[in-house]
Amino acid sequence: MEPFRIKSVEPIPFPTRDQRQATLAHAGYNLFRVPARQVTIDLLTDSGTSAMSAAQWSALMSGDESYAGAESFERFESVVRDLTGYDEVLPVHQGRAAERILLGAVLRPGDVSISNTHFDTTRASVEAAGAHAVDLPVDHATPVPFGGDMDLNALATRLRGADGPDARCVVLTITNNAGGGQPVGMTNVEAVRRLCDEHDVLLLLDASRFAENAYLITQRDPDYAHHSPRDIARVVFSMADGCWASLKKDGIGNIGGLIALRDPDLARRCRELLVATEGFPTYGGLAGRDLDVLAQGLIEVTDPRYLRYRAEAAHWFGSQLAQAGLPILRPTGCHAVYVDAAALLPQLEAHELPATSLANEIYLAGAIRVTDLGTLVFGRADPDTGHEEPAPRELVRFALPRRVYTKSHLEYVVQHAGGVAARAQRLPGYRISEQSPTLRHFTAVLKPWG
Numbered sequence: 001m002e003p004f005r006i007k008s009v010e011p012i013p014f015p016t017r018d019q020r021q022a023t024l025a026h027a028g029y030n031l032f033r034v035p036a037r038q039v040t041i042d043l044l045t046d047s048g049t050s051a052m053s054a055a056q057w058s059a060l061m062s063g064d065e066s067y068a069g070a071e072s073f074e075r076f077e078s079v080v081r082d083l084t085g086y087d088e089v090l091p092v093h094q095g096r097a098a099e100r101i102l103l104g105a106v107l108r109p110g111d112v113s114i115s116n117t118h119f120d121t122t123r124a125s126v127e128a129a130g131a132h133a134v135d136l137p138v139d140h141a142t143p144v145p146f147g148g149d150m151d152l153n154a155l156a157t158r159l160r161g162a163d164g165p166d167a168r169c170v171v172l173t174i175t176n177n178a179g180g181g182q183p184v185g186m187t188n189v190e191a192v193r194r195l196c197d198e199h200d201v202l203l204l205l206d207a208s209r210f211a212e213n214a215y216l217i218t219q220r221d222p223d224y225a226h227h228s229p230r231d232i233a234r235v236v237f238s239m240a241d242g243c244w245a246s247l248k249k250d251g252i253g254n255i256g257g258l259i260a261l262r263d264p265d266l267a268r269r270c271r272e273l274l275v276a277t278e279g280f281p282t283y284g285g286l287a288g289r290d291l292d293v294l295a296q297g298l299i300e301v302t303d304p305r306y307l308r309y310r311a312e313a314a315h316w317f318g319s320q321l322a323q324a325g326l327p328i329l330r331p332t333g334c335h336a337v338y339v340d341a342a343a344l345l346p347q348l349e350a351h352e353l354p355a356t357s358l359a360n361e362i363y364l365a366g367a368i369r370v371t372d373l374g375t376l377v378f379g380r381a382d383p384d385t386g387h388e389e390p391a392p393r394e395l396v397r398f399a400l401p402r403r404v405y406t407k408s409h410l411e412y413v414v415q416h417a418g419g420v421a422a423r424a425q426r427l428p429g430y431r432i433s434e435q436s437p438t439l440r441h442f443t444a445v446l447k448p449w450g
């Protein structure tokens, strides 16, 4: 059960069917463009949507808003140092600012960044630096405990090959969000570290869900069953050269991010970029009170009871969705349940955007907002021919905001999603009528086929 009780509540909207239909059409059939006041249960993302604890709300009041060297920064820095073991700590306003700054300092045009999977904003920062992003996820036909792992053979081949010297950094995204929210195992981190040492390549963590990754290691690797998630997280950090994180996830904050590094010289170069675009290096675009909230969040998030609740909620929700007829990815992780839209809607080809179709229908059914992680997000339109390069998978993500929705909210979702699954063969395809060249899913305008 939830290891907390509720102290403050917020009413939720209940738009009618007509309102839902009008809203979706007006939003260009893109759920990112739907106003939150037309959403009953919002499972769009677990990013920045957490409920803060009483301790976080009270930490907010002790925020020191001094421009330089605020005490809030000292508290934040000390919590991050204790957790990661990295001395150089730079706050930023959110994860992608960290990516732009750190990857901008590390990568030169023509360089290569190799990852288990670059998150969409990570890939955008790699490409903005003129570098290439290469994803080498494990590819198993059957589920494995550490489905977020990097493919070690592929990494070794790449590093030893002709293009090997272009590899500037290896990025382990923990957990691997794009690949289904699966954890990266300890042995994988160790092996990646060895390969990075062999080839003198920087190993960085995208640690946005470091606590969930650590908890899943305690659950899935018998060697670590008796360790605390915090200790596991520390060991993982100890194997990398540095990290960045969106603190809108496992920071349990509504805004925030960080860069933490060992190398003072790299940190100095990051600070130069930070001060030009984000703010003074002791606040990085955040208010002092945000830093206090995040410091407290980074302590709470490794509580084993909280993490167990989170993993069990995702597991329960996933099995309910499966019983209701939705093909889910297993095993479930912590932050979301992923549904395979291609398996549910075999009548739609990738360019007809099956993941978009499923997500939109779930909104129409119950004003429930989930995320499309299919061709709209990970596919590409060839700039010359307009031909759609499909995404490897057509997934729909039911993200779980931290400490926000109760079991009866999730039961409501299961009921409506099950209704949609029952008429899956009649769902329409979609096509893109307007799009931007990067991160097109945030703003694209779509039309139903036919």
Ligand SMILES: *Cc1c(COP(=O)(O)O)cnc(C)c1O
Pocket: 047, 094, 095, 096, 097, 119, 121, 122, 173, 177, 206, 208, 209, 245, 246, 247, 248, 249, 256, 257
């Ligand atoms: C959210 C996220 C980011 C980007 O962070 P923002 O705070 O949204 O800018 C980067 N990587 C991963 C794995 C994420 O989940």
